[in-house]
Amino acid sequence: MVEARVAQLTGVYAVSALGRGADAQLTRVLAGVPAFGPVGRFDTAARRVTVAATLPEIATLTDELAVAIDAACRAAGLDRAQRTGCALLLAVHGGPPASGPAPAVLAGQLAARCGLSGHTRVYTSACVSASTAVADAAARITRGDVERVVVAAGYLVEADQFALFDAGRALAVDGAVRPFSAGRRGLLLGDGVAAVVLESSTGRRRGVEPVATVLGWGRAGDAFHPCQPEPGGTGLARAVGGALRRAGLPPESVGYVNANATGTAQSDAAEAAALRRALGEHADRVPVSSTKSVHGHALEASGLLELVVTALALRHGELPVNAGWLGPDDSCLLNVVRDRPHRTEATHALTLNAAFGGANTALLVGVG
Amino acid sequence: MPGFVHSDFAPVVVAVAERCLRRGYGSAGVPAGVRTGIVLVSASGDLASARHVRATVEAGGRIGPLFFFQSVPNSVAGHLAARWNLRGPVVCLSPTGDPYTDGVAEADLLRDDGDADEVLLILIEQAPDKPTEAVAVLLGGGARP
Numbered sequence: 001m002v003e004a005r006v007a008q009l010t011g012v013y014a015v016s017a018l019g020r021g022a023d024a025q026l027t028r029v030l031a032g033v034p035a036f037g038p039v040g041r042f043d044t045a046a047r048r049v050t051v052a053a054t055l056p057e058i059a060t061l062t063d064e065l066a067v068a069i070d071a072a073c074r075a076a077g078l079d080r081a082q083r084t085g086c087a088l089l090l091a092v093h094g095g096p097p098a099s100g101p102a103p104a105v106l107a108g109q110l111a112a113r114c115g116l117s118g119h120t121r122v123y124t125s126a127c128v129s130a131s132t133a134v135a136d137a138a139a140r141i142t143r144g145d146v147e148r149v150v151v152a153a154g155y156l157v158e159a160d161q162f163a164l165f166d167a168g169r170a171l172a173v174d175g176a177v178r179p180f181s182a183g184r185r186g187l188l189l190g191d192g193v194a195a196v197v198l199e200s201s202t203g204r205r206r207g208v209e210p211v212a213t214v215l216g217w218g219r220a221g222d223a224f225h226p227c228q229p230e231p232g233g234t235g236l237a238r239a240v241g242g243a244l245r246r247a248g249l250p251p252e253s254v255g256y257v258n259a260n261a262t263g264t265a266q267s268d269a270a271e272a273a274a275l276r277r278a279l280g281e282h283a284d285r286v287p288v289s290s291t292k293s294v295h296g297h298a299l300e301a302s303g304l305l306e307l308v309v310t311a312l313a314l315r316h317g318e319l320p321v322n323a324g325w326l327g328p329d330d331s332c333l334l335n336v337v338r339d340r341p342h343r344t345e346a347t348h349a350l351t352l353n354a355a356f357g358g359a360n361t362a363l364l365v366g367v368g
Numbered sequence: 369m370p371g372f373v374h375s376d377f378a379p380v381v382v383a384v385a386e387r388c389l390r391r392g393y394g395s396a397g398v399p400a401g402v403r404t405g406i407v408l409v410s411a412s413g414d415l416a417s418a419r420h421v422r423a424t425v426e427a428g429g430r431i432g433p434l435f436f437f438q439s440v441p442n443s444v445a446g447h448l449a450a451r452w453n454l455r456g457p458v459v460c461l462s463p464t465g466d467p468y469t470d471g472v473a474e475a476d477l478l479r480d481d482g483d484a485d486e487v488l489l490i491l492i493e494q495a496p497d498k499p500t501e502a503v504a505v506l507l508g509g510g511a512r513p
Contacts, residue, residue, distance in 0.1 A: 046428055094441060094462045095413025098422065103462035104411060121470065122462040124413070126440040132459055136474075139481040160418075161439070163425045168436025219457035219483045221405070226371065226446040227437045235455070242483060357406075357442030358449055359458035 007138035008210035009365070011076025011197035013068045014308045016295040017053035017190055021071070025295075025305075026312040030341045032321040034294050036175060036188050042159040049171035052157045053190030053296030061092070062100050062109060064193040065154045069114040072150065072195035077208045080115040087118035087146055089133040091153035091300045094124025098158050116150055124300070127260075127355035128219075129153065130194070131303030134363055135217035137198045148199040153301035157189045161299065165189060172263060177297075178324035179261030179290035180268050180332035187262040190296020194304040212311035212365040215348070216249070218242025222358025229267050229354060233274025236260075236360040240278035240350065243362040247348075251279040254286055254364070255346020256319050258310040260354045261290035262297055263324065267354065269331035274352075274360075287344070289322035289337040303353040307363055310351040315367045319344050369447075373434045375416035378444040380500045381408070381492055385448050388488065388504035398452055402509065405456030405484030406445045408492070409463050409471040413441060415494040448488070456484035467491050468503075475507045485509065 013021065017035035018028035028035070035053040044050040058064065073083055090107045101109060107120040121136075123129040130153035137149035155161075165171050171186050178184040198214065220242065222235035229236070244251060257275065261268045276283040291309050298305050313320055319342040347368045354360045372378040389398070398404050417435055424431050437443055441460040448454060457478055463470040468491060475487035486509030492502035 043428070046430055094410065094460060095418045096415060096422075102411065104464045107464050120464045121474070122464055123459070124410075124441065124462050125458060125460040126442045128458075129460075132457070135481075136477055139477060143480070159425050160421050163431050164421060164436045164439045167431040167433045169433065170436065219459075219478070220403075221449050221455050221458050222446070223449045223453045223455045224446070225450055226443040238455075355442050355458075356437075356440050357444075357446030357458045359442055359446075 005142045005144060005200050007141040007198050007214045009196050009212045009214065009311055010199055010208045010210050011072040012211050012308045013071035013075060014194040014305050015064060015068060016192050016305055017055050018295050022308060022312055025309050026316060029291050029294055029309050029320045030318055032294060032323050034176065034323050036296065041157065047166040049166055049173055051175045052188055054157050055191050058156060060100055061154050061156050062106060065110055065152050066113045068193050068195035069110060069150055069152050072197050076197035077206050078197065083115040085118045086116045087149045088116045088120045089137055089149060089151045091123040091129035091133050093155065093300050098160055125355060125359055127299055127302055128353045128359045128361045129300040131353040131361035131363055132219060134214065134307060135219055135361060138214045138217050141198060141200050147202050150195060150197055151304060152195040153304040154193040155299040155301040156191050162189060176324045177263040177293045178326055179259060179263050179293050179322050180272065180329060180334060180336050181325045182327040182329040184263045184265060184268065186264055187297045190298050192298025192301035192305040194301060194308050196304065196308065211315060212367045214363060215366045216243035216247030216364035218362045220360050224358050227356040229270035230358060231270050233270045233277055235358055236271060236274035236352065236354055237277035239360040239362040243350065243364040247364045249348060251282045253348050254350050255344055256314060256349040257286055257288045258306050258351040259288050259290040260352045262292055272332040272334055275334065283334065285335055287319050287337045287342050288334045289320050291320050293323035303361065306351050310349050311365050314346065314349045314365065317344055371434065372438050374420055375414050376500050377414035377416065377494055378438060380502045381444045381490055382448060384502040384504040385488060385490055388506055389452055392506045392509060398454065403456040403485045404454040405478045405487040406449060406454055406458050407471050407474050407487050408441050408445050408460045408490045409467045410441060410492045411462055412494045414438065454488065479508050
């Protein structure tokens with residue numbers, strides 16, 4: 001009997017204000033202490049909000065991405081020769097860069113530096129860039145197009161996007177991200193660079209124990225507004241439904257949701273509606289948190305940073321808290337993980353992302 | 369276009385996309401139940417807006433809030449999706465090879481993988497010294513001329 005092809009995460013690496021490396025993400029996200037502080041990287045004097053989650057010492061985006069890709073490949077046990085022919089899917093901000101190479105040039109440079117000689121593709125779909133890349137990678141692996149794909153993503157807090165989010169009054173003026181909570185005031189930006197190796201069962205044949213398996217994925221649009229989510233969460237719910245269907249699992253199998261929740265009033269309410277629509281009564285029970293409350297919103301990289309955190313937490317058996325909680329909000333009645341990490345024996349988790357344009361993604365990971 | 373300022377990026381995207389959709393579906397629009405994805409391919413992105421933001425930030429100034437709402441290509445895709453009830457995925461790419469080839473490959477993947485029944489592919493490039501150019505193609509749908 002032919003074994004069904006799966007997409008396993010065999011190597012992961014991430015950098016955020018929580019620290020460098022996968023272990024640092026897990027340890028600090030479980031500690032639940034938000035990493036927000038004054039921005040020292042550029043002048044914020046003209047801005048309403050002056051905080052973000054930034055690492056004090058940071059290299060260029062190109063160098064951080066190269067380090068991340070190399071580290072993820074090493075974690076997967078891939079030497080330079082074994083990276084030959086491997087595709088690179090990269091998620092970064094599109095258009096002219098503030099500094100460094102243009103996105104397509106960046107992808108080529110990274111592939112050459114890291115020994116990835118396969119196809120490259122650059123996703124610039126705002127906050128679903130990285131999660132779309134993961135969905136595409138999983139699809140290509142499971143349908144047999146490729147054996148192995150590296151997905152990398154990066155956003156380092158910089159002056160232009162910070163100014164835009166500040167101008168749009170999207171940033172939390174109280175300096176805290178409070179997903180699904182009463183009194184939430186908005187999002188805060190955060191550094192995020194991550195890389196993962198996704199491959200079929202070849203990793204296991206090399207003796208590498210996978211971190212997790214990407215069992216399901218879904219991508220769907222709201223058809224509602226240029227930059228506001230559909231209040232009923234229909235698009236995100238269809239993405240979750242797609243992920244469950246591909247995994248062949250019922251809603252009750254989901255033991256944790258790392259929500260997109262940015263701490264924004266209407267977006268968090270729409271996401272709560274989407275979870276109720278997609279999971280039914282299980283939405284009352286499933287533990288939910290948004291780790292953006294500690295590492296901030298890494299924009300194009302958020303989907304990959306959150307996938308890494310979700311997979312590591314599920315594997316470790318503890319679910320991260322939703323920091324910044326002030327109290328329940330009637331528009332977001334979910335089982336939010338608060339106060340302390342929640343011990344779990346769950347084997348499946350969803351990580352959700354949504355973006356301007358009504359773009360939604362859901363990734364379903366499994367361990368064990 | 370209400371809500372979009374300073375740059376012809378969004379208006380040109382909408383112009384080519386709506387001509388394409390009208391040729392495909394006429395005034396009836398996309399049939400109910402058809403999930404139309406959007407794949408927008410652009411190396412330049414909204415160059416005019418990005419340059420305005422850069423210059424304003426470098427001068428220590430404040431940016432108008434509408435620039436936030438048009439700061440990513442997803443926004444104009446969302447505008448089209450809302451007007452034409454396009455409920456498939458929204459994917460924006462910066463091409464690493466031939467833009468049309470990159471876009472068709474992504475569109476094929478979305479259709480083969482089952483999240484889209486058809487894909488509206490839009491290619492757009494903005495340059496400082498020549499007119500903005502864009503093309504829209506409806507791929508894989510049941511549309512008839």
